[in-house]
Amino acid sequence: MSKKIAVYVRVSTEKDEQISSVENQIDICRNWLERQGFEWDENCIYKDHGISGTFFLERPAIQQILQQAKKKEIDMVIFKSISRLARDLKDSLEIREVFIAHHVRIISVEEGYDSHKAGKNDMAFELWSLFSAQYSRTLSAGVSAALAAKVRRGEHIGRIPYGFVRIDGKLQILEEEAKVAQMIFRWYNQGWGFKRITKELNFLGIPSKQGNQWQMTSIQRLIGNPIYCGDFILNQYTSIKVSGRKKQIRNTPEQWIWFREQHPAIITREEWEQANPNLTNKDKRKFTPWNDLRSILKCGMCGSSMVILQSHKVLSTGEKNYYRYLKCSRYRRIGSTGCVNHKPITYEEMKSFIRNRLIEKGRLLELHFVHYPSSDYEKKRREFEKSFQSVQTKSQQLLDLYLDQFITKDEFEAKRIELDRNAHYLQKQINLFQQENHRIREVRRVQEAFDTMEEQGQSLLHVFKTLVEVVILHPNLEVDIVYRFECP
Structure with missing residues (x-):
């Protein structure tokens, strides 16, 4: 069965010397693959052009590979060096964990790293990632010094x-x-x-x-x-x-x-x-007030974020009564040519309205809250994973026996079909366990958010983001809420 391979290359700038390094990275990976007996496919190349290695969420190619790994669409990822994969230690380890968790083999040619040989707890990958991260910081300091020198020259x-x-x-x-x-x-x-x-x-x-x-x-x-x-x-x-x-x-x-x-x-x-x-x-410095509705509350007319402004009223005693109110950010920046002015509503009124609506939904919501998996559940999951690893080992041993001519082609094919059938069944069971674990975590996360909602004096930003996709505030103060959970 042919391996589905992804060759990942990255350059951080559009300079000519960096562009030429793309071919260099591809040649190095291709040479390794062909020496190992793999068939080369031009369509297996994934490129990130002109993107820093320190922010992996902003790199479309690596994100595509990660998604394909999760969907079992690739078996192996190869790259020239760990510095091409990421220049941040945390990102390198996170990317590696995703690949390992989905049984994707990782090859870094320059460091001679192979996840199949190294094992999950190998320290070499962590050390090379640490060196790569340190190089990035050293390079950044050098660039800053060079920029300062240019400014000094006028x-x-x-x-x-x-x-x-x-x-x-x-x-x-x-x-x-x-x-x-x-x-x-x-x-x-x-x-x-x-x-x-x-x-x-x-x-x-x-x-x-x-x-x-x-x-x-x-x-x-x-x-x-x-x-x-x-x-x-x-x-x-x-x-x-x-x-x-x-x-x-x-x-x-x-x-x-x-x-x-x-x-x-x-x-x-x-x-x-x-x-x-x-x-x-x-x-005289002014500080932006805390906003539990940040990135959630949007203008129903133009879609811009609603922001908090502060004002005050002078009381009969001469004291100032400060209050915070909401305004469309686009209207605030441009005026009536950008959007319309909403009817007045205070931040506290809007926050209280959303909180009360969520508390009401939470009380009506029939969530089948569950506890963490039992010990028997965990035992079965580990048994399936152990059996799957055993089948993979047997498949490799079977291939070695066939290549060394200890068994015939018919014996090899018959046993391979049996092992593939077992591997498919075990992988399906493992996927079911993973899906169940994900569902359990999501339900408990929603449950904990609703529990926090009942507490007074707590910051609700995280809670709102957990339970709400977006809140749309129309100019006439009508409110539409898109929830992240199924409503009754």
């Missing part, structure tokens, strides 16, 4: 900001856009808000850098960028990994590398500091 890196043009690597003022940037700072220092400036620019028909309408967040970023007074900040943002995906966070000002008077200024330093007093007065 060169600009990154996107070209509004009001500038890049010539020979250095920023020069683009007069027409610079006049608009000066006008934005002047309006803001006169007391105009971000929203008013956004509306005025769009009303005047002044396009953004990309030729689109202005958004409020674009105005916020422009005013907060010291590039307009001639400065440049390096190391302002850092990429981190959250649940296997890339996320950019802003570093604290203490971590910034600030280059002053690095290029021609559009406004004076005094104008910029007047617009950005928060960088010198830390007491």
Whole structure:
């Protein structure tokens, strides 16, 4: 029976030397396969182009291979080196566990790693993955140092900001856009808000850098960028990994590398500091309030996320009564040209409505909650897995006997059919156990979420995400909820 093989190759940039390494990786894998007696198939190649090895959830080819492994559509994965598979230790081990759990053989040619020979608890794979992760961190530090050197020479890196043009690597003022940037700072220092400036620019028909309408967040970023007074900040943002995906966070000002008077200024330093007093007065920093409905609550008109804004009412005693209310993020950024303004509703009212609706559903829901599998259940599962491993071993031994001519072809075929039939039956039973385990875990997860819902004073973000796919808030305050469980 021919093996279903996947050859995985990855390059992290589009540079010519990296592109040529694709052929190099393929040749190395092909040479290994042919020397081992496997038949080469051009359709077995899976490529990830221009994608970092540190974020495996963002690589479509490796995700496709993992899905095929789970569906029993491949038997073996081969790659040039573990650094091509992943440059993060946790990701390498997670990918390996998926392959091992679904009986997919792993071959890393450069390190000479073969999961069939190594066994599940082999330390070599972990060590090579650790070396690969360390190399990635060392490379990142080297790149950062090289970028800092370029900035010190007066060169600009990154996107070209509004009001500038890049010539020979250095920023020069683009007069027409610079006049608009000066006008934005002047309006803001006169007391105009971000929203008013956004509306005025769009009303005047002044396009953004990309030729689109202005958004409020674009105005916020422009005013907060010291590039307009001639400065440049390096190391302002850092990429981190959250649940296997890339996320950019802003570093604290203490971590910034600030280059002053690095290029021609559009406004004076005094104008910029007047617009950005928060960088010198830390007491004026604003923090985004906690949002248990984050990424769940959507606008029913445009589909954008609903965000929390804070306001206050002055009481008769002179005290301020602060409250939080919900607003469509697109309407907040662009105004009426982007979406509509919802009828007013506070964050607490919306959160309480969803919580009460879920509590009501939970009480009506007839979930057949189950306990963890019994010891007999676990014993049977282990017996099936042990029997399956035994059948695989016998199949390999049978092949060796046939190749060494100890048995005839007819004897080999008869025994092979019997072993294949047993392997198919055992694999089917193991799959049933796995499906049952998955169902048990999902039911218990839903049960625990409903139990947490009844508790007071608890953060409900995780609970909401477990039980709810999306909550759609329409402008007239009608609410549609899509649940992650079957409703009664």
